[in-house]
Amino acid sequence: MKYPYWLCALTLVVAMQASASIRQAPEPELRDLMQRTVAEAGSFQDRFDAEVWLLDMSTRLKRFMPDAGERLTLLRLVHQEASKAGLKPEWVLALIHAESHFDRFAISSVGAQGMMQVMPFWKAELGRPQDNLTDNATNLRYGCTILSYYLKKENGDINRALARYNGSLGKPHYPAKVLGFWQDFWYVRP
Structure with missing residues (x-):
């Protein structure tokens, strides 16, 4: 259902005013950053x-991620790549939570890299040896595409x-961990 822009803006202003009495108003830099990210x-x-x-x-x-700019940039990328791949962005956040705890420089014991722990052999498979799997945009593109393929x-x-994403098909531990993070931290009620 589409609402007129003025009604949405009014609702947001009222909600912000109501919550201002509970918490401190956001800093002007954060407000500006949020506006740029939304745009x-x-x-x-x-x-x-x-x-x-x-x-x-x-x-x-x-x-x-304590840095607001870093958080908003990552969230915009997650939403963009998840949506492009036909995934729920919250599933991707849960997977990142399980795989790397949001550490873009994470490297697993088997060599998987970045937030979504993508195996480097994918770069050779795609003929893109120059790709940097610790770059969040690249890592999310690879990881979301792989997960989307396995979901289909x-x-x-x-x-x-x-389980396929993790290479543990037939073992329930990894999917339970990711879906547990989704339910406990990232689930958005409709």
Whole structure:
């Protein structure tokens, strides 16, 4: 359902005023950063959806990434790449939570790299040896594409798709961990 822009803006202003009595008003730099991030977030249906999702997820992500600019940039990328791949952005956040705890320089014991722990052999498979898997945009593009492929291969079964992503098909531990993070930290009620 589409709401007129003025109604959304009014609702947001009233909500911000009500919450201002509970917490301190955001710093002007953060407000400016949020406005720029929303303006660049083309994967959302409308500006209001972008503002609500980005603010909600930024608050949840703060414990892992204290820098607001870094958080908002990552969230915009997550939403963009997940949407492009037909995935729920919150699933991608849960997977990143499980794989790297939002450490873009994470390297696993088997050599997987970046936030989504992508195996470097994919660069050779794609003929793109120059790609940097610790670059969040690159890592998210690879990881979301891989997860989307496995989700389609498994006919929408997220448990099996996650197990394939992790290389642990037939073992329930990894999908349970990711979906646990999704339910406990990243789930958004409709």
